[in-house]
Amino acid sequence: MAEADQPINYTKNESSHFESGEHSPDNFEAERGRRESVNLNSNITARIENPLAGIPRETLFRNVDEFAQETQLTHITPLLRKGALVAQDPANFENVDELEDFEREALRTEVKYKWRQPLALYVTIITCSVGAAVQGWDQTGSNGANLSWPTDLGIPDSTGDPNYQRNNWIVGVVNSAPYIGSAFIGCWLSDPLNNYIGRRGTIFFSAVFCFLSVIGSGFTQHWWELFICRILLGVGMGSKASTVPIYAAENSPAAIRGALVMSWQMWTAFGIFLGFCANLAVYNVGPIAWRLQLGSAFIPAVPLIIGIYFCPESPRWYIKKNRYADAYKSLLRLRNVELQAARDLYYIHAQLLEETAIIGHSNYATRFIELFTIPRVRRATLASFVVMLAQQMCGINIIAFYSSTIFVNAGASNLGALFASFGFGLVNFLFAWPAIWTIDTYGRRTLLLFTFPNMAWTLLVSGFCNYIPGTQGAHLGLVALFIYLFAAFYSPGEGPVPFTYSAEVFPLSHREVGMSWAVSTCLFWAAVLSITLPRMLTALGVVGVFGFYAGLNVLAFCMIFLWVPETKQRTLEELDYVFAVPTRTHMHYQLTKALPWWFKRYVFFQKGATLEPLYKFDNVASDQAAAVPHKKGAIPEDFTSKEHEG
Helix, strand or coil, X not given: CCCCCCCCCCCHHHHHCCCCCCCCCCCHHHHHCCCCCCCCCCCCCCEEECCCCCCCXXXXXXXXXXXXXXCCCHHHHHHHHHHHHHHHCHHHHHHXXXXXXXXXXXXXXXXXXXXXXXXXXXXXXXXXXXXXXXXXXXXXXXXXXXXXXXXXXXXXXXXXXXXXXXXXXXXXXXXXXXXXXXXXXXXXXXXXXXXXXXXXXXXXXXXXXXXXXXXXXCCCCCHHXXXXXXXXXXXXXXXXXXXXXXXXXXXXXXXXXXHHHCHHHHHHHHHHHHHHHHHHHCCCCCCCHHXXXXXXXXXXXXXXXXXXXXXXXXXXXXXXXXXXXXXXXXXXXXXXXXXXXXXXXXXXXXXXXXXXXXXXXXXXXXXXXXXXXXXXXXXHHHHHHHHHHHHHHCCHXXXXXXXXXXXXXXXXXXXXXXXXXXXXXXXXXXXXXXXXXXXXXXXXXXXXXXXXXXXXXXXXXXXXXXXXXXXXXXXXXXXXXXXXXXHHHHCCCCCCHHHHXXXXXCCHHHHXXXXXXXXXXXXXXXXXXXXXXXXXXXXXXXXXXXXXXXXXXXXXXXXXXXXXXXXXCCCCCCHHHHCCCCHHHHHHHHHHHHHHHHHHHHHCCCCCXXXXXXXXXXXXXXXXXXXXXXXXXXXXCCCCCCCCCC
């Protein structure tokens, strides 16, 4: 590993050989003509640096010309030169003489009206949203079906049956099958699938599995047949959940990336809501109700299978495959003007040069090992592990998977439990909407730190409401009320953040295997939760289970506070510098500066208390916002190069 006070040596031809590994020994500093680089393994100064900053114009143009020659893009060399000038000093684009008036206006517009994006970008995000709805509907089909399929398939799990303890475990294992299939098969298929058939091909592959397996579930005659179908469903769910957020993140502009990528969770919540609607719609159709509840999840898979081929492939995937011309074509569809496409193409390329220098080239096995051995990647692995594990620790899935069972235990009828679950699904979906604005304004970390304490107390109070005498009226109403409040806090925080965050934090070389790790972590513990909850409810009751998960919320809050850096409004490549900051430095800052500041500001109400920022930004791409005058409210006030990351 390079020492903290030494520049990293780069090679001249890494720009055009990310896949082939062909290099010629040249010192990057001499070629680029710029100051010493930040060490991307140990960024002890917490400086976030633009790799193009400080390069003389003549050297920059020479580098651009060489890049255009190597990538067969000489026909757009003048455009690439202008794009490189803008990327070099984003906040100063108004003074770039080479720009046309319409190009300057386009750059102003992308800051002042950040949601004014091309149709192709929104088609891509809508398609990703359909993929998320598939995920949510798949999760809740079993929720209502749990009330009848165990009896139909010969494993009744009511306490009156002599084998109910054994049957409880079987029901838990069958319900956990999609998460077992995801954690051990689907997630880990995503890296080789993405490598060979791209982001779109992987999404198509997963959609086919989600389509066929749920139809098969509706025709099963034995519990083990249902288990197999749901394992196959997990293969599709895992590869899809590991790919769709990456695909959305790689196609989205930095300023609205969080909002667009969090559509995964928002539309997962919508799919959960639709699943509850389907459960209610077929409740009175007789013995086949549970078959329809499971099988209806094929519906959103159909538009996903069709729609994905109308979307552009990820430009970063094309760059990884050394297909720069195709990457440029994708960016043309995803950006408003050619200048923006050329700027993003060259800026991504420049950042990937630095990333490749510390990571090099590897195969699938070594990439997995490097999740834990390369310091910059290891910090991303830890952070993604924490946010994904926290999604299971918070207890949301004890409601999402077993809400009907919980409401029945609280005294509701089967139909009443389905209506109460419907209310949970509706709250979960509606309260996900605020995160579209808050996730890029307040940040991922802030949302988590605000919502976890609130989830802890609402879950605890909901459990205590079971002590109210009776089974109807105030007893059932208050249990449902605090479960709904719990969902209202979950939806804008721990709901959208984990998949958004994990899709951002890994470098391009490790993005697929890193996301596979993150999603498998989440879904493995979802499987554990699904297997154990029926027995926990029997042993501890609703009060004990809710109290247990309330305590886990407090533990998750502490883990997030110490180990999860902020990522809002930074390009995917700039995050290399964020995760180059040593974990010890981040923890020391939070404990010695951020925490005392918070107590001064919000406990002792010292309005004059100030917080020294952890990160120091040097002419990075996201600083462009500071250069554009805007109306109050058009751009968040903290969208500057000196934001406080506490």
